Amino acid sequence: MPTSPNLPDSADQRPEAQTPPPQDPRQPPAYPTGPAQPPAPPAYPDPGPLAPPPAYPRPPAQHVTPPAQPAIPPRPATPAPLHAHHISTDQRRVHLKAHQRHADATALGSLLIHLPHFLSSLVVVGLVSLLVLGGLAFVGILAWLLSGLLVFHRPTEKTLARRLLGLRHPTPEEFSRLAPVWQEVTARAGVDAQNYELWIEENDTDLNAVAAAGHIVGVTTFALHRLPNGELAAVLAHELGHHVGGHAWASLLGYWYALPARLAYRVIRFLAVVTLRVAAVFSSLGFLVIALFLGIFAFATITTLYGLPLLILAAPYALAAVGRRAELRADQHAAALGFAPMLASVLHQMHEADQAARHQAALAARAAGTRLPEESAMAKLLATHPDHHTRLHHLQPWLQPRHPR
Template structure:
């Protein structure tokens, strides 16, 4: 085997000291050492280990010239890093829970942290006629037993209203009547951080109100009694901290404006009168729906007597000031509730949560507007074909109650109100 020709030259350079170079080894394969197996042949040609099986070296390519005029060389680019799967998205659609920007510095508390706005005062005024009727109902019911007992129970019922500010009574109302619970340590830690930021911006003491949790499947929070702010478990799971803070700021606006305690006082003092009225309507409805003609006739007579009593009371006895608010109370109270929602939204927007609150309202409006889709594996819907006698009736899925239109219009009105305030 002859050595290859030397590149770009007439021959190899002279060997040092003028000696003749040794002959090129005529080796076809490496020698086999005693006690060892022969080296396997490399697939496709030269035996492994002879040097011909190694990959060719990376030759530098021509690159830009250096400042001294010599041709430069370009270094081959490094290989790309290995591909890695992206981190899985959180269950709330990609929203992070810790996206709330926290303010720093000294916290300034306002001198007056609770007040009464126009919506609260109007609601209390509208509740006065119903409260007078409730007082008469309580006094009359206990006077049937004893006249003195009637006066004592009427006074006790009037004094029971401020219990909405008594914390043990609030806790009992929240736990047994409203279905709320205390937050777990993990929930309390997260709610505490968000609530601290909300109260810092509002200038309200953090310990003035208590945080509770409701097990309800909706993005909502509730201001109850005099010192309770409750958020649904569904809202904590689905909302990041910025939007959760917007919801809590809205409920704080209800407390600061006096909407919560005014509404609870109005509901409490109207409870006896509303209970009696519901009993009367239920009795009349039962008589009118009866199959007995005598019961239907009796229900019609009682209905006419009720209308005559209201007419005499309003026009002949000149007590229209009592009857008119009772008739118009449902419409006016609904309007006042909407005004209270607008005031609470403005309060949250003033704390810097306008965009987050609008996002929550839009999401809740869309969730209630879209009809519910049956889950996979649900039984098929009933067909329009008539049922044949003698065959088992088709299995139908339970009907989904339609969403309330008033809730949709309320969300739309609140969104429009916030957009107008931002414009």
């Protein structure tokens, strides 16, 4: 029986794999590409509505005070303009002079004028020592001569300033006001400020200052509180000029050694006046006899002492002239330190104060039906300070502008 070719079973029928067409070797190979869109993420089951968070108990409400707001500082006020005569008192390097003080012509002149007083006092002290100590009279004379050194003794100076001049120590506030100004003055002068002490005079009406003894500078409360620091410096520089020139210690030393002669003169004059008055009560003849006796005694004294009493009578006028010269020298000292405009302003104020006081006195005299007496020539000769016009005139060389050369 002829055989037929085996037909494929229907269950095994599969399409034949299609072979790709041959690729051109000149083309690059084709790489497989991914899907056009990324696959969607898988869907998770819906958990349902979220449960609310658990409620915690709230603390009871408390009243909390808000913190205090810091105070806003006030806006700084615009500083007041400085006075025209204000000076800087900032600390700076100080160059001290080798010689802190000396004795100028006015100081030496004052000592020379006091020489007759000194010799007369020596005679008085010698006679008293001879009567009291006998053969040891030289001890009394030597002690009196050495007593002049007390002028430079600090405790003695303080006692004189407190008892005779009415000065006191400054308060801390007053010292804080004075000290910087004094430092500036002494720095310009090349003087050690610690060599001197600052004192205060309770006087609210007089613009004044004083150079006392050897180391004390006093200033009134009026000048301390009313003057700007530049004008106060000018006043202190003037007093420093008295110390630097030796005017203060020379005047005090001369006064101390002249004291015995002055006391003896006052005692003799008192006894003479009493004797003449008693003699005049009884009879005119007795008065003439006593007057003649006193005249003979005075003549003998003048002859024995080689005319020293006559010089003593003329000494007050000479001392006043020297004192006026010392004031001008102290003004020049302040002007040379750069305080001429300030000192001139102070002198103008003093002149105006004097004019106002004189005007008030004239009004009072007119209300009383009298006239104000004019200043006599003798009073001018005995004045220890020159008038303000004279002092301003001597300040002119420092007040005029200097043209550059």
